[in-house]
Amino acid sequence: MEDTLRTCYEALGFTQAPFSITPDTGLFYPGSRHVAAYKQLYHACTTGVIAVLSGEIGLGKTLVVRCVLRSLPETVRVAYLINPLMDLPDLLRSIGRDFGGPALPNNAPLSVLHNHLVETVLEGARDGARFVVIVDEAHRLSGDSLEALRLLSNLETERSKLIGLVLVGQPELERTLALRAMRPLRERVGVWLKLGPLSRDECAAYVRHRIKRTHRDGGFEFTGMALWWLQWQTRGVPRRINLACERAVLLAFAMSTRRVTASMMRQACREFSEAWA
Structure with a gap:
């Protein structure tokens, strides 16, 4: 299937898949909300601020991260x-490993895991390092894990926080x-962010941006009515937009055209109507 898709895209003039649902940073759409989220998360990661980024499935949270x-x-x-x-010991062990700490046995008690993690951070801070924990799918964290992360984020010097925390979910x-x-934990959150769906204008700009970044000469287009139908059917959710556009591009290949019309977009979206209802 992957080889078939690659052949279709090459025949239509694309250098890579324009509407893959994987979080490809090279195709990041610089819309106002996503850029604002990017800037504020970057600030949180470099200053030790606790940040929360929330949004429904498919809005691009992971891509921003x-x-x-x-x-x-x-x-x-x-x-x-x-x-x-994962349970709390595995959580602390994973954080310590990513921070460059020593490997600890699986049966190490929580107190030992916590102390080694603190020592790793303090040692790194003396060399000018900063630390941040980023949790994707953070809505799945247990209360104990959230409390442990809060306690870790309390670690600080007289001048700055040593461990930042970003919760994405x-x-x-x-x-x-x-x-x-x-x-x-809630009262320590310094950055609250929430992603929403793309507007009609943003949806059109998103599609054109991806074509511009992946097509050799830009000679592939979606008609205005196709883009209108796309936003209406997908409700402006980027993951849905990618899925529908991928199907539409394949339809264009089957019809030997480099132009997606409204009827083609309706057909592409029909495959997902039940899932998106």
């Missing part, structure tokens, strides 16, 4: 957790942080 990771200076050591469904994360038990 990946862009931040690519641009951080070498002095920032990152523990990037993409699987928060679906709207359930906001509801979790609104609980009374989460008040100590």
